Amino acid sequence: MFECRLLDLGTIDYLKAFLVQKDVVAKVIAGQAPDTLITCEHPHVITLSRRSKIENLLVSQGELKKWGVGIFCANRGGDVTYHGPGQIVLYPIFDLKHDKKDLHLYLRKLEQAVIDTLRENFGLNAYRKNGLTGVWVGPYKVASIGIGVKNWVSYHGLSLNVCADKRYFSFIKSCGLDVKMASINDFFDDNVSVKTVRDLLVESMGKIFSFTSLENRVL
Amino acid sequence: MVKVYLPALGENITKATVSYWYFGDGAAVIEGNDLVEIVTDKATFNVPSPCSGVLVEIMAHEGDVCEVGDVLAVIEKEGGDDAESEEE
Secondary structure (H helix, E strand, O other), X not given: OEEEEEEEXXXXXXXXXXHHHHHHHHHHHOOOOOOEEEEEEOOOEEEEOOOOOHHHEOOOHHHHHHOOOXXXXXXXXXXXXEEXXXXXXXXXXXXXXXXXXXXXXXXXXXXXXXHHHHHHHHOOOEEOOOOOOOEEEOOEEEEEXXXXXXXXEEEEEEEEEOOOOHHHHHHEOHHHOOOEEOOHHHHOOOOOOHHXXXXXXXXXXXXXXXXXXXXXXXX | OEEEEOOOOOOOOOEEEEEEEOXXXXXXXXXXXXXXXXXXXXXXXXXXXOOOXXXXXXXXXXXXXXXXXXXEEXXXXXXXXXXXXXXX
16 A cells, blocks of 8 residues: 545646646656545546647648637547546556566556546446456446656556547547547436546555545645 | 766666757757656656766667667766766
8 A cells, every 4th residue: 555645626727737747747757745635626628649640630720729629738648638627537646666677567556546437436347458448338438547657656647537528539539549538427317426437546546556646746 | 978868767668769969969968857757557657867968979869769778878978988888
């Protein structure tokens, strides 16, 4: 077991959250901060990676501006991704030297935290697909994952759709795949809140990664 | 000269793609600073420079798929160390 600080940034611009991540990564590498699990929601934004294919952006930048969607190029793995209200985002800043130094194992553990959250609390038959990264329910993808690792300290992470506005996913070819996206609330009549899912997901992360959490420690 | 290798990234990971060089041939590099970004699946990994010196030659270019243990670049170590050395 290790102690993990939880840092809930609430709703925060992608760039601001990225700068917080950068700061925490530097401190974890320097041994000046404990492993940290950042949680947040972002205003509408589309993020690209260095390997993103521009054709996976399906509308013009003018159209995105009209809808109030920002664009940001991120230093993570994966292709084009949308973040927005109604989606919980986790950025685990974990020193993977404490675990096995294995990038794929780490990706599978992130997926497992989402799968356990959805199966155990909502009875959803969540699963992963061989050869792909992310979490699906039925034919729909509900969680996307893209990470970066520096000095074996992780950054970026995962997003899970709780009650996201589907129209925004139509602006991109998510992760470069022909995939339909859905939110947890699409499978229920009652609305589940982002806060509820955040708490359950943090609990699952604690079990999968064996940490005890220190809520909202000051940076 | 110091060779920079594609490091081990996990039990079943044998290959990765070079996605971004932070420096070009001839650039001065500092030990521990990010040298090259590689990518496997949905993960990027920053390979740090194993020593300070001059990046003499990039052997694996952006987009190249390399195997673990392949030489990515060669650095001329600061201080004019003539001895051949290999660091991972």
